[in-house]
Amino acid sequence: MSSTLDPEDDYYDQLADVLKTQRTATQNAFRRKGERPNDFPPRTQVVNEFMMAALSNKMRKDMMQTTVIGSPYAPSVTSFKDLKKVMLKDLAVETNHRGSYLLLRFICPAMRMTAVMNIAEDEAGTVMPFALYFQDPESIRAAESILKEKGVIILKEPYFKVGTNGQYAVRVDQPTDIIWLSEDDPRVPTKWRTTSASAQNTAEYWKKKGNNLVSAGKLFDAIEMYLRALRSSPNQEEEEILHNNKALANLRIEAFDSALDDVSFIANPQDRSEKGLYRGGLALYGLRRFKEALEMMQILVRKYPESAPGKSELHRTRLRVAEQESGIYDFKALYKATKLRPPLMDNASYSGPIEVQSSPGRGRGVFTTKPVKAGELLLCEKAFSYCFAAPPKEMERALSKGISHISVLIDVPGNRTTVGTHADLIRDVSNKLARNPTLGSSFGDLAHGKYQGVACASVDGSPVVDTFLVADTIHINCFGCPLTSRDMLDDPELYRASKYKVVKQHKTSKLQTTGIWTLASYINHSCNPTTERSFIGDLQIVRAARDMRENTELSYEYIKRVEEMDKKLSNGWGFLCDCALCVDERESSSSLKVQRRKLIKDFSAPNTSNKKKKEIIKEFNKTFQHPSSEVPRIELWDLHFSLVKDLAKRGEGEKVVEQVIAAFHSIGFLLKGGQVLPSRPSTIVVKRWGYPHQGATSAWLTLRNVYLSYGMDELAEQAKEFARITWMLQVGEDTTFVYDNPPKE
Ligand SMILES: C[S@@+](CC[C@H](N)C(=O)[O-])C[C@H]1O[C@@H](n2cnc3c(N)ncnc32)[C@H](O)[C@@H]1O
Known part of the structure; x- marks a missing residue:
């Protein structure tokens, strides 16, 4: 799940209104459930309105597309021979006609909106707008090749609905409900047969x-x-x-x-x-x-x-x-391949010493099968499906290159609006499963929400895909991702550590590219995680963020810790995190939280002396009941680094080292050695890894630079080695970590 809208997001108010309108329309339509209307407009009116709509649709190019997920209904799993024919006039509003089928012919050139649309007629000559959702984009298959004029279909167990504008329509959310009849199919009525049908x-x-x-x-x-x-x-x-x-x-x-x-x-x-x-x-x-x-x-x-x-x-x-x-990859070639549009990597997935097991209280999870060291590659997985959101500059190319447009997904039953490429992901996964039923179980076994639906099935020799179940599964398992994690680094010090030019075009995007990684999907969330993940194109790389024993559960942060974490996780994924940070947060009184906020405010106030700052850090530490090895004090990191900056400016190297090491200790690391004073040791050892902080690489590099300036070369090399490990955690690889030879930007 990613990019569910927050009040501070663009469009929030507009989209909240759209969601409200859709909910009201759905409620109104449901009031008429079961009603058999007798006010169908005449054929010429339906056709004329459709042709007018097609014309204006051609002219409006730039509208953001909206996909509405309505009340879910299961796809048809009944054999055709067990179904009875019904006519359009027999249909009841907001009803899924189980046990029945429609025999329909399309009578106009098809039009593409979010759905592929046409006007369908039955053998009695009754006509009705027809909307088919989750179809390939126009660049892959033209709308006219999908709902062909004069094409004939059987629609099993049809759903008949009233749109927001009060218009009746046959709406197909489950494309596998359609039996596409070839011209020479004996089920095509004689009067609809074309000459080539009998050739x-x-x-x-x-x-x-x-x-x-x-x-x-x-x-x-x-x-x-x-x-x-x-x-x-x-x-x-x-x-x-x-x-x-x-x-x-x-x-x-x-x-x-x-x-x-x-x-x-x-x-x-x-x-x-x-x-x-x-x-x-x-x-x-x-x-x-x-x-x-x-x-x-x-x-x-x-x-x-x-x-x-x-x-x-x-x-x-x-x-x-x-x-x-x-698990050995040519990372240089991978970065080159990220220039492809879409940036799909031609690579295999590697799964290291890990396996899926049950994780009490969390469903299933992923565990180590042997001891691993921090930095070790645990998983490098190619996406099962990936929808790349073109950055604005590339939008023009998007149409022809099959790149996803940002669209809005309005999930009426879930009462949520999402902006991103989710709608395309639902479409692509559904089509992939329909075309490759043998891949069904790898996706079908993933966790999903409350909707039960139909897991993989086949009927009359054709696969059945439940798009509502796909949507529900995607909601829980999809993640937004950058083009490469390296592009997301925002510390200039780190650019110097990178051999290749940083591409900044994606830095400001809101991770609207989405994907599904079917093995990584089993990794549960923790705010104090044991792994870090990164992306290069559609490859997701998961590395150990700590030394771990055999049978340790892997975890990563679904989202970074923010205010109202409980609400975010529960809205997004339906669970409450029970990590030590969350438990501590719930146990901490509001007066304690106010006290912490005040301390941070005092610390940041202009003219606060370094002496005072150190006292504030001391006070802040006193507000915790548990040691930092159990509950990392993430807020302290920035406070220590504010001091580091100042001390570095003054050239007080020993104190810089003292503060950097204190910062690591505040987030649960246990470092041995490494202080410049009093005795200039020759080693610095990480006895225990702590919270994988985004600032860790530059912190190690800061240490390394101070050591070098004191002529402590051995220690400098060791600090650089730790920087290499944390760099790998953040960006996935160390090929681009060549700190001694920074590139000319
Ligand atoms: C991407 S799936 C992870 C794999 C999942 N546990 C399974 O059995 O397939 C996300 C779902 O796992 C569960 N989950 C993940 N992290 C959790 C945590 N820290 N505590 C409880 N449940 C968690 C939630 O049900 C969430 O919706």
Whole structure:
């Protein structure tokens, strides 16, 4: 979950009004639940209004899109043979017509708003606006190829609703409720049949049509043609070619399961053609089954040693298997790849010494399976789905590049409004699952809210996806993320530690890019976490923020500690944190909190002397009942560093070191050695790691610089090594940590 609106956010008031209007409209509509209206407007009026709306829709380009999630209803899991036909005039308002189906034909050119829209008619000639949600964006599939004029569908267990404007419509939130009928389907009524429907052409004829459509990028239509060709009695050789061609179209729409089915027409891989092996390997790669993909590519290269694409894919797949097994990544190449739009990394996921187990009171959680050291890589996971929000400068390119626009998601039952790419994420995950049912369990096993819905299922051989369940699951498990965590560093001292130029364009964005990482999703929240995570494109990197024993639970901060933490976590994720910080906060009296606030105010007052500041820090420490190893005193960090700044200016190195070490102790670290006085030790050791503070790297580098200035080179090297570890925690890697050779910015 990310970016649920706060009162201080832009648009808050406007969107709160929109949410209110939607809630009222929903309540009004529900008052009419079950009513069978007899005031349908005449056909010409419905069509004219639709055409006018399509025209004005074309002219308004810049409107922020809004997706409204209404009352959830489960998708149809009933076999078509058990359903009875109903007509549009039989529909009841705000009702899900279980046990029934509609047979509909579209009569206008489709229009794209948030939904793909058309006017549907039934066999009696009654017409009705029709809205289909969660469809691929126009750049992937044109609205006109989805709800084609003259196209015929069966809509199982339809939902009939009254819109905010009082207009009746058939609304489809569950796209898998539709059975798309091909022209020659016997269920298409005779009077709706087109001439090409009954054309008795050869498989070769339909194949050529399919090939032309692939060349034109109309992949969904091409697949329909290949299916038609397969129904036109091809011979064995033609059949194999058709399956291979269909596999190519399926690969391009990322329907990897179907592509794999296509090539499996020849059961034994050893007997497959070069194309069959190649496309089968790519399908397995797309499903992230890299070891099987490698086997397929090895067979290909053995059987067809001259195959250049085979050799190059074999090489690429080997890299993925190596990453998966070693957790070693070429980070330099990853940063380069973040220039891609969208910045999807071509990498495998690595899962280190961790496993999912039950975590009492928290559902499931992730635990270490062996002792680990601070900084160790625990997980580097590629997103299951990722919607990149183009920064304003790139918006123009967004349409053509399949980048997500920021849109508004109005969740009426959840009573919340979210700005970001969540609506696109719901769409992309739903489509991914519908096209790749074998991926269903990795997403379907994730935690979700109260809505039960339908987990992965299939009916009449087709997958069923419950978009309401997808939305509910995304709400709990999705996170906003920057393009790279390194871009988010806001300490100039740290830029000097980075070899590559910092890209600042995303720094001010509000993390509107969102994604789902199905393994990282099992990590629970703690305000005093054991790990830190970072992002490079759609890779999420999780590293140990402390030395941990075997069987220690991993945790990270879903959000940084803020005021009203209980409210934020409970609104966002439905739980109250029981970490020591939260417990202490609840136990602390309001007078104590007032006292702490006053101390901070006094500290920050102009002209407060350093002596006085030190006294205030002492007083502040006295307000805690528990040691800082249990309840880190995060507020103290900034107070110590305010002193550090001043002391550094005066060149009082020993005192700088004293304050930096005190700052670390205040957040639960236990450091041994490291003070300049009295005896200039040669080691500084972290006996216990504390709260992973964002300022830790520059704190270590401050120590390192002071040590150097005192000629304590050994100690300086050790401090630099700790800076490297905390840098890795923050940005994910240490390739860019070359403090001795700062880049010329
Ligand atoms: C992203 S999921 C984490 C995995 C989840 N525990 C599971 O069983 O799948 C987020 C959900 O985990 C639970 N959770 C996370 N951190 C928690 C905590 N500190 N205390 C209690 N529940 C927590 C909440 O139910 C939250 O909605």
